[in-house]
Each structure stands twice: as C-alpha cells, then as structure tokens.
Amino acid sequence: MRSGTVWLVVLGLMSFTTVTAAEFRFEDVVEQARERAGSAYQAPDTIPDFMRNLSYQDYQSIRFDPEKNLWKEASSKFQVMLVPAGKFYTRPVNIYVVDAEGVSKLEFDKSLFNMPDSELSKRVPADLGYAGFKLTFPFDGPDIANQFLVFAGASYFRGVSKDTAFGLSARGVAVDTGLPSGEQFPDFTDFWLVRPARNSEEMRVYALLDGPSLTGAYQFTVYPGEETRLDVKARLFIRDDIELLGLAPLTSMFFYGENTPRPDGEWRPQVHDSDGLLIHDGESGEWLWRPLINPKRLATSFHQTSRIAGFGLIQRDTEFRHFEDLEARYERRPSAWVSMDDDWGAGDVVLVEIPTDDETNDNIVAFWSPDDKVTGGAERSLEYSMTFGGPDVARHPGGKAVNTFIGAGDRIGGGDQSGAYRVLVDFAGGQLADIEPDAPVVSKVSGGDGVEVLEHFVEWVQPENKWRLSILARPAKDSILQLRGYLELDDQVVTETWTYSLPPGAGPGSQR
Incomplete structure (x- = not known):
C-alpha cells in the first residue's frame, strides 16, 4: 500500500x-x-x-x-x-x-x-x-x-512549455x-x-x-520542459466509412489580427491564439506560411503533397504591445508543431477557418488527411511527435513572414486601382540576417484563378531590419484573393513561401 x-x-x-x-x-x-x-x-x-x-x-x-x-x-x-x-x-x-x-x-x-x-x-x-x-x-x-x-473533453488535450500559457488545443482525431x-x-x-x-x-x-x-x-x-514534446503512437480501427479523416488535429482561435479589419468597438490591436499555419512539404522541401483569417463564411483549404514532413499552428507575434491584454496574455500563447516519424503517404494538410463573433470560440482547425479512402473495417497505424513551445518550435531555418498587412488598393499609400488590394509582407530571419540592405533581392509573386497581380516589389525596412514585399492585386468580382510569394537573391530562394487566401467581403476598404 x-x-x-x-x-x-x-x-x-x-x-x-x-x-x-x-x-x-x-x-x-x-x-x-x-x-x-x-x-x-x-x-x-x-x-x-x-x-x-x-x-x-x-x-x-x-x-x-x-x-x-x-x-x-x-x-x-x-x-x-x-x-x-x-x-x-x-x-x-x-x-x-x-x-x-x-x-x-x-x-x-x-x-x-x-x-x-x-x-x-x-x-x-x-x-x-x-x-x-x-x-x-x-x-x-x-x-x-x-x-x-x-x-x-472529447479527445482534446492542451499543452504548454515552460514559458508559455495555455492556448491552442490538440485532438486525438478529427x-x-x-x-x-x-x-x-x-x-x-x-x-x-x-x-x-x-x-x-x-x-x-x-x-x-x-x-x-x-x-x-x-x-x-x-x-x-523548455519545449514540451509528446511522442504519439496510435492505432485506429474504422467502423464506418469516413469522408474526411483528420489525423494529428490542432484547434485554435483567431478573432482578428494585423491582416484583418478590427471589429467595431474593439480596443485591443489583435486577438488570437495563433496567427498562421506553417507547413513543411517533405516532397519539395518548401516551407509555406499561411496567415489565418476570420472569414464571413466557413472556409476550407487544402495543401496537397505526396509526403508531409510537418505542420503546425504558430503564434509568431509574441509582443505584448500588439495585444495589450493583461488578462488573456495572447503574446504568451504556445505554438504547436507536428512532425511525422514515418512516411504518411499522399494527402492534404487541411485548414478549416470558421466565422466567429468573439474570442470564446476555437474557430481554427488544421490536420492531415490521407488521399486514400477511409472505409469501414480498415485499420491505420501512425506515429508522430507533437511539440508545444515558442514560435520557433518547428526549427524552420529560412527567412520568415513576420507581418502581413492588407488595405484597399485605391487610396493614397495603396494605389489607384479600384477593386484592388495593397498587401505588405515583412520577411526577416534566416539568410536575410546576413544580406546587405542594398542587395538585389527580388520578389516572386503569383495569383490564383481570377486574380490579377498588378505589381510587386521589395524594399529594405531600415527601422526594423526587415525586407518588405509589396503587392498590388485585384481579384475578379466575387472571387477569392489568392496569392503566394517569396524572395530570392542571386536565383536562390531565401525565404519561406507566403500564401494568402481572402474570401469576398472579408477584406478592408471598398471590398469589406
């Protein structure tokens, strides 16, 4: 006893x-x-x-x-x-x-x-x-x-590391x-x-x-510890056909941020547990960063790859002055990174963004979903690691998109194109830290279906030691603004790929 x-x-x-x-x-x-x-x-x-x-x-x-x-x-x-x-x-x-x-x-x-x-x-x-x-x-x-x-609650669990505070959750399965x-x-x-x-x-x-x-x-x-890691082993037994199986799911909250309009009456600059989805594509080696939004209608996005190396919901913004909330302390919310211990095969990293009118709802879900059909009677084994920690929990070595700002493209400072958006993306870290301010850094930008990229260029932001990608783009009427971009120097990629998806009616200015 x-x-x-x-x-x-x-x-x-x-x-x-x-x-x-x-x-x-x-x-x-x-x-x-x-x-x-x-x-x-x-x-x-x-x-x-x-x-x-x-x-x-x-x-x-x-x-x-x-x-x-x-x-x-x-x-x-x-x-x-x-x-x-x-x-x-x-x-x-x-x-x-x-x-x-x-x-x-x-x-x-x-x-x-x-x-x-x-x-x-x-x-x-x-x-x-x-x-x-x-x-x-x-x-x-x-x-x-x-x-x-x-x-x-259900299959939810939440973790923190030594210097973070509870925020996003994980689940056994979605x-x-x-x-x-x-x-x-x-x-x-x-x-x-x-x-x-x-x-x-x-x-x-x-x-x-x-x-x-x-x-x-x-x-x-x-x-x-300084980072809290969970090594996960799972064996699933499928009773009935499942249309969309989500493995290693993460659930978080994004109410509004620097890249979205501030709701009427809100005094805090930003309110979110996570500000982006990070993906490491094991097939191409590419790192992709997708800033989160709070859409007007449910939005689901898919990133397809034949081999996933990792994905996670990240809180990159860790400055108190960007939140000014002494109670919630959003700047201390953890990031979570999922890394695969073996080859999970072809599939998608799925991002689900759900509309919310306040910060009490976990409206963001990210998970891995296999390409092959999930049918009753099947079995599936998987192993992965999930790590809770600061914004660098993924050990991403390249330049990172640290800010995304968006405004109307038909006013002073934005441009003179009706129906367009001015999008600014600040990159810092990685190889960018060793590049001289007068280096010939160039931008590579493309738009999705129905998106006209009117201009894009790069500037050195001396006050903050960053490189700023400026984009003027116009989506077709009632179409999604889909953009992706990265920076190069001497034909070498020096940053992650920034991606963005803004549904109609979700942006600022004349498009709001």
Whole structure:
C-alpha cells in the first residue's frame, strides 16, 4: 500500500488487477480498441442535467485541492490533478493508475475538491465522475507543481512549455470537420497513467478512443520542459466509412489580427491564439506560411503533397504591445508543431477557418488527411511527435513572414486601382540576417484563378531590419484573393513561401 495520509482514503476506493506496470503495454489498449470496433457504437453516459447546466462561475468554483495531487506524497516530479465533470465536460471518463502494485481505477471522490458554496457542494453527486486530468511538472522550482498538460473533453488535450500559457488545443482525431454533413467528436473514454519514477523526466499515458465511425488506441510519451514534446503512437480501427479523416488535429482561435479589419468597438490591436499555419512539404522541401483569417463564411483549404514532413499552428507575434491584454496574455500563447516519424503517404494538410463573433470560440482547425479512402473495417497505424513551445518550435531555418498587412488598393499609400488590394509582407530571419540592405533581392509573386497581380516589389525596412514585399492585386468580382510569394537573391530562394487566401467581403476598404 502507498504511504501518505491523503491517498489512504482514495486507495480504499480503488479496484485492483494483478497486471503490473512492466506488463501493461500499448497492445493491451489496441486489443480493447479492436474489440470495441467489432460492435455497434454506444455513446458514453452523461452527467445529470444539474451539472450540465451549471454557470461558468459555479463550475469554475469546483477546484481540485493541489494538496491532494496524485503522487505528491512521494515528491514526484510528475503529479496529477483531477478534472470534475460538469458544464462543458458532460461525459465522465475512466482513469487508471499503472504502477508496481498493478492497474487501479481512480474512483470519484468529491472530497478531493474545494467547493466554497455549501449548497453547490451538497448537490454535486458523490458518483459524478472525472472529466479528465491535468499533469504537473516543476518548471519554476522543485516545490512548484506547474500545470503543463490537460486531457479533458472529447479527445482534446492542451499543452504548454515552460514559458508559455495555455492556448491552442490538440485532438486525438478529427472526423468530417467542416463538412456540411456535420462533425463527429469521438471521445477518449479511458486513460491509463503509468506512474513514473520519482525523478523521471518523462511519463507515459495510454488512452482508448471511441466514436460512431472509429475506435483507437493511443500511447503518449510526454517530455515537459523548455519545449514540451509528446511522442504519439496510435492505432485506429474504422467502423464506418469516413469522408474526411483528420489525423494529428490542432484547434485554435483567431478573432482578428494585423491582416484583418478590427471589429467595431474593439480596443485591443489583435486577438488570437495563433496567427498562421506553417507547413513543411517533405516532397519539395518548401516551407509555406499561411496567415489565418476570420472569414464571413466557413472556409476550407487544402495543401496537397505526396509526403508531409510537418505542420503546425504558430503564434509568431509574441509582443505584448500588439495585444495589450493583461488578462488573456495572447503574446504568451504556445505554438504547436507536428512532425511525422514515418512516411504518411499522399494527402492534404487541411485548414478549416470558421466565422466567429468573439474570442470564446476555437474557430481554427488544421490536420492531415490521407488521399486514400477511409472505409469501414480498415485499420491505420501512425506515429508522430507533437511539440508545444515558442514560435520557433518547428526549427524552420529560412527567412520568415513576420507581418502581413492588407488595405484597399485605391487610396493614397495603396494605389489607384479600384477593386484592388495593397498587401505588405515583412520577411526577416534566416539568410536575410546576413544580406546587405542594398542587395538585389527580388520578389516572386503569383495569383490564383481570377486574380490579377498588378505589381510587386521589395524594399529594405531600415527601422526594423526587415525586407518588405509589396503587392498590388485585384481579384475578379466575387472571387477569392489568392496569392503566394517569396524572395530570392542571386536565383536562390531565401525565404519561406507566403500564401494568402481572402474570401469576398472579408477584406478592408471598398471590398469589406
């Protein structure tokens, strides 16, 4: 039996099996996923209406007592805080601990939570259940349990590194995201937390996923630090045909930014968790940067390649003065980068941008989708790494697009072309850092169908040590403004490829 007074009560509520940590393996979860896939889907139980209808403030008042962290009594570097079901989290999950004593289930215990409202405390069911868990690690000192990874709600999980704050989320899988038929949200229904050694720098978590169209087994090996990395192994079993399967999905928020109009009444310069999608094409070696927008209507974009090396949602803007929000601290939001450990074959990086009227909605989704059809009865294995950290988490070596500005192309400073846009893209870093201001840097720009590129040129921006690409382009009436551009020196590419897509009615000035 474990030592410590806090967990003696909890352990009395655990049920044990004789499988030890050394014997419990990923294949055990795979077998459970395979078995579930062979039967009809059954939706998990939901919590009582009272708990689903709690106000946001009431739910937030139910706080896990950090003095009761799992493994705190052993001064473990990794500790666990439990998330109560309620409000958004309507489906309880099963959480097991795998250690030298076996596999034990954590039964719900409301005494682990502080609830200052006595009436609310009385009404919370004694068998409510947990919605998920938070992992902690001592980023700020040996006695400080910093939360760095949260699994809660459907197949969502969020991670941060040492110097970032929670923002974007990841998911186990996405199913039919952005399609008119509607999206499915499979759930992680069971978790197994493998207890690490007291001073271990890594930890392993297993998860079982279940949904109407598929099941899955997941293994997460977690490495927190200056960057927090999750090595992911997954095995999916397809129940029914899936039109659009999303692998390694990332979900974020973009309300408005430097490249979009500021909504009426907003005083903050920008509001977003991520400002762009970065793609590393493993076939061409090209790096592509796509600034995000908040469209008027749902927009879905596809980047096709025969081999993907990596992709991610990035928060490149990390200056407080560009957000001026002391509460949200958007400049500290993490970036997330997905890198493939093997060849995933041909497919698309899919970007879904959903209209939103405020910052409370995660309206951006990016994922990898295979070219081959996903049919019932099929199986799919994959391995990848997901890293949370600062804007350079992708180790992109070239010049980067650090600003994108857009305005009307028919006014002073923009041009004299009705229906056109003036687009400015600032590049910095990489090889550009060693180029003299008078170097013969040239721009390469092209437009999509129906887009007329009227002019483009490059200027050195002396005050900020950047190179500015200026474009004047006009889309056909009611057409999408699609542009791509990069910089060259002596016939050598010195930057990533900047890409942009602006639907009709989403731009500034006369086109708004």
